[in-house]
Amino acid sequence: MFYSYHHIFILPFTVNLFTLEIMHEMSIVTVLIDQVIDIAQRNRLKDVQVVVLVAGQLRQVVPEMMQEAFKAVIPGTIVEGAVLRVEAEAALVRCRACQAEYQPDVDDFICRSCQKADVEILRGNDIILKTIEGNK
């Protein structure tokens, strides 16, 4: 929806309400929950009891915050009452300079072999919806 304000265009978008403390995790959960509901309906589940998420180390997800955000968005949906389990996935990178593979720290990507920080990320940069469990 566009409307003119002098010569400025404004595009309003609305999202679910959330608290500032879990802002980052809420951004991800609002995307997640739609997918969980869609998959549950396609598999003809009456409800969802468990959702398992794999959070890459490089995605800055705090599991407890994610669970709080999850609780905030599920009321009134078929996911209401479900438990969210968050499994951490350690990062793995490959140095573009010397091809060494290693696990970096979030704040330190320096190659253990050649001391450069120029990497290809092999693992730990995704947020994966792994499984959902519910009753038919």
Add this chain to the structure above:
Amino acid sequence: MKVNVVKNVLRANDIVAQENRSVFKDKGVLALNLISSPGSGKTTLLEKTLPVLSPDKSIVLVGDLETTRDAERVAPHALNATQINTGLSCHLYANQIAQSLSALPLDDAQYLFIENVGNMVCPGEFDLGENLKIILLSVPEGDDKVAKYPTIFRVADLILLTKCELLDILPFDVQRVKEDLAKLNSNTTLLPFSSFKGDGMDVWIDWLKQKRQESIGAQAKFVTE
């Protein structure tokens, strides 16, 4: 019943982002995602940059929770300025950019500046289809921010150290920032910048023009192949 899914949660956003990227490529537009904390000088940077770069060739998309203030500020200097009000969302999504594109005069543009919602965390998670990520770090924020928010700095194509006229007044160790950056990304550049005094402006403008040329060159090469 257990359903095995194994699906990337952000895949839907990434697909739209990739479509946006194709549009930018087709139109020969260099799209830049400006990311920083609130108040680090994104809008001021655009107010000072656009008149020098090419005001009739630059489009600005501005994301804010509320108000049209930033779009109003840059509109006099741009081919088009469009405000996206995100409500309570702390970042832009790729589909918000996609929905905006049809109303933008991309055929007449060379640069699309996307001023993301002020936030150092979430904008890093949501690809918008931009060609480059520009991170602003302002001197008043302190020299510890690279270490505190490493994820966004790791993916930066350029980091502008804004409000550097305050380096003489505030305690800020530029070397500490460089050392923290070196641990994250050997290829990124830190450019000291002052929108008010003009420090770094020439380098910034040259960098933008060079990146657009590289983008167009890559496109021409692709077409001829």
